[in-house]
Amino acid sequence: MKKRHILEFSEKIAAPLSVIASPQRIAILLAIGKGEACVCHLEAALGWRQAYISQHLMALRKADILQDRREGRYVYYRIKNASLLDLITVSASQSGLSADAVSVLINTQVYPSCECPHCAPALIPLNALNVKTP
Ligand SMILES: [Zn+2]
Numbered sequence: 001m002k003k004r005h006i007l008e009f010s011e012k013i014a015a016p017l018s019v020i021a022s023p024q025r026i027a028i029l030l031a032i033g034k035g036e037a038c039v040c041h042l043e044a045a046l047g048w049r050q051a052y053i054s055q056h057l058m059a060l061r062k063a064d065i066l067q068d069r070r071e072g073r074y075v076y077y078r079i080k081n082a083s084l085l086d087l088i089t090v091s092a093s094q095s096g097l098s099a100d101a102v103s104v105l106i107n108t109q110v111y112p113s114c115e116c117p118h119c120a121p122a123l124i125p126l127n128a129l130n131v132k133t134p
Contacts, residue, residue, distance in 0.1 A: 019063040024048075025056055026088060029065075029079060033106035036069070036078040041119060044111035074116055 020029065031037060031045045042053045057077055060066040065084065066077045079085065085106065092102040110119040 016063050016065060019059060019065060020084070020088075025060060028053065028056055028060065029084065029088060030102070030105045032066070032077055032079055034079075034082055034085065035118070036076040037118075038074045038076050038114070038116045040074075041111060041114045041116050044114040044119075071117075076116075 020026065027046055028042060031042050037045070039050050039053055039057065042048075042057075043050050046053065057066065061068060061077070065080060067080045069076045069078070089099050089102050093099060112119070114120070
């Protein structure tokens with residue numbers, strides 16, 4: 001009975017891990033980091049085609065790892081549970097990488113080739129800057 005429970009639980013626990021367990025998806029999660037990112041932002045950050053990124057984003061969203069938010073013509077993705085970044089950091093240290101090496105990869109940058117409001121805030125009307133997003 002107990003053994004069966006462990007196996008059932010283990011299967012559930014393994015499901016989201018298996019969704020994130022690819023270098024491409026880890027890269028996407030790092031590029032989204034503690035903030036949020038649109039597809040064109042990830043395109044600029046990672047240098048991959050939009051269709052390819054979207055495919056991974058859909059899988060991560062379907063697994064409830066990412067949540068999305070539409071704002072005008074942009075869809076922003078964020079990591080639903082930020083502790084996931086800690087898990088990635090633990091995995092990095094298992095690979096001999098330092099936590100610092102990982103933390104510099106976590107998204108804080110803006111990309112001139114991305115025209116989202118995060119990267120090009122000048123495109124936002126000044127009066128909109130005081131408006132809080134929900
Ligand atoms: Zn951007």
